[in-house]
Amino acid sequence: MNVAAASAAAPSMSMGERGRALVVLVSLPLLYACFGLTWMGFVPVMPEITSAFGVERASGALLITVISMAKSVVPIVAGIVAARLGLRRALLLAGALIVVAGIAPFLPTWGALVAARFVLGVGGAMWVTLLGPAVLAVLPTSWRPVANAANGIAVNLGVVVALAVILPLSSMIGWQWAVSLGTLGAALCLLLTASVGPFGAPPAPVPVRDTLTAYARTLKLRETWLLALAFSGPLALYLVLNTFLGQHLEAAFALPRATAMRWLVWLNIWGIPASLGAGLLLARVWRSPRPYLVVASLVLPVAVAGGVLAPTDGMRALCFALAGLGMFLPVSPLITTVQQLPGQTPSALGMILGTMFAVTYVVSSAVPSVMAPLVSQGASLGTLLIAAGLLGATPLAGLFLRARQG
Numbered sequence: 001m002n003v004a005a006a007s008a009a010a011p012s013m014s015m016g017e018r019g020r021a022l023v024v025l026v027s028l029p030l031l032y033a034c035f036g037l038t039w040m041g042f043v044p045v046m047p048e049i050t051s052a053f054g055v056e057r058a059s060g061a062l063l064i065t066v067i068s069m070a071k072s073v074v075p076i077v078a079g080i081v082a083a084r085l086g087l088r089r090a091l092l093l094a095g096a097l098i099v100v101a102g103i104a105p106f107l108p109t110w111g112a113l114v115a116a117r118f119v120l121g122v123g124g125a126m127w128v129t130l131l132g133p134a135v136l137a138v139l140p141t142s143w144r145p146v147a148n149a150a151n152g153i154a155v156n157l158g159v160v161v162a163l164a165v166i167l168p169l170s171s172m173i174g175w176q177w178a179v180s181l182g183t184l185g186a187a188l189c190l191l192l193t194a195s196v197g198p199f200g201a202p203p204a205p206v207p208v209r210d211t212l213t214a215y216a217r218t219l220k221l222r223e224t225w226l227l228a229l230a231f232s233g234p235l236a237l238y239l240v241l242n243t244f245l246g247q248h249l250e251a252a253f254a255l256p257r258a259t260a261m262r263w264l265v266w267l268n269i270w271g272i273p274a275s276l277g278a279g280l281l282l283a284r285v286w287r288s289p290r291p292y293l294v295v296a297s298l299v300l301p302v303a304v305a306g307g308v309l310a311p312t313d314g315m316r317a318l319c320f321a322l323a324g325l326g327m328f329l330p331v332s333p334l335i336t337t338v339q340q341l342p343g344q345t346p347s348a349l350g351m352i353l354g355t356m357f358a359v360t361y362v363v364s365s366a367v368p369s370v371m372a373p374l375v376s377q378g379a380s381l382g383t384l385l386i387a388a389g390l391l392g393a394t395p396l397a398g399l400f401l402r403a404r405q406g
Contacts (some may be wrong), residue, residue, distance in 0.1 A: 036158025067363030070121025079354030102183025149279025152331030158255030233394030270324025300326030300392030323333030
């Protein structure tokens with residue numbers, strides 16, 4: 001994304017407005033990328049972690065899903081908090097939680113480790129919920145599809161880095177320091193976010209009852225629930241694949257752990273051009289969300305099944321590339337569509353996205369949590385992964401999103 005060109009496109013913006021715009025375009029997604037690095041950084045070294053704390057490897061899935069559990073409740077609160085405190089203060093609170101949770105690898109007990117990971121989930125849930133409202137509050141309409149795309153692949157960028165570097169880095173400095181890599185980056189991005197002024201006008205002082213009433217109104221919008229359904233499947237599938245696919249490749253094809261991690265990197269990295277490409281096309285070429293949603297929903301389940309069963313590297317490379325493309329292609333079209341509803345405000349959008357993320361993370365934490373005991377009991381992990389691939393079709397619900405009239 002060419003930030004300089006974007007800034008030049010809006011000469012009427014003041015220096016303060018331009019500074020806030022640059023933060024929204026760069027610092028906010030980068031901090032969420034650091035969150036993703038910290039979230040999935042535990043996956044490559046899960047055997048070392050579970051061994052250090054004396055638990056079964058299957059139990060290690062809790063360190064991933066507990067973050068989704070936090071995200072199943074907190075987004076609703078995040079939308080309400082932002083309406084009360086303002087976007088910038090709410091974002092700073094969320095970022096502080098992400099940074100503080102970086103202490104997790106150094107805690108002495110399993111319970112403390114899980115609790116710290118929950119705190120990380122709270123911060124991440126607030127942050128991702130407020131990215132869309134920040135874009136709506138600060139950026140002009142023409143910039144939003146690309147900004148939404150950057151936000152949409154931010155966590156995936158962090159996951160790619162985690163899967164690529166954590167395992168070799170842990171052999172040099174130990175797993176505890178290796179998985180702390182994202183905390184430093186998050187701290188730097190948080191300082192940059194704190195250095196600029198408020199995102200948009202400060203919230204008007206209103207009674208708590210009025211804020212809750214406004215939130216209740218968003219629960220009655222069909223768009224809120226269509227958006228939640230559209231996002232739920234790919235997010236659950238994303239978490240399932242990043243938690244269990246490496247384990248499947250090791251067991252079914254006798255791949256070394258480092259090789260299995262490289263396939264996870266390959267799958268995840270294709271989400272970056274998919275989301276950014278969709279954002280650019282949506283802004284300049286195909287402005288309707290329909291083609292992106294249909295293609296993603298048809299391709300993703302087939303690609304996952306193919307990748308799970310593929311006996312050769314060539315077939316695996318093709319299928320995992322298509323799966324990565326399919327998971328992230330719908331992100332910018334869905335968020336941009338909801339931002340464009342007539343009368344939409346950052347406050348209302350935060351509440352809509354709060355409900356959406358709450359629902360999607362209930363689903364995304366439930367699916368791997370159900371799979372973990374099945375795997376421990378001897379169920380075929382490959383079969384479970386193929387079944388989970390069917391969740392990739394839920395973006396079709398986005399076809400029913402319509403701009404509200406009046």
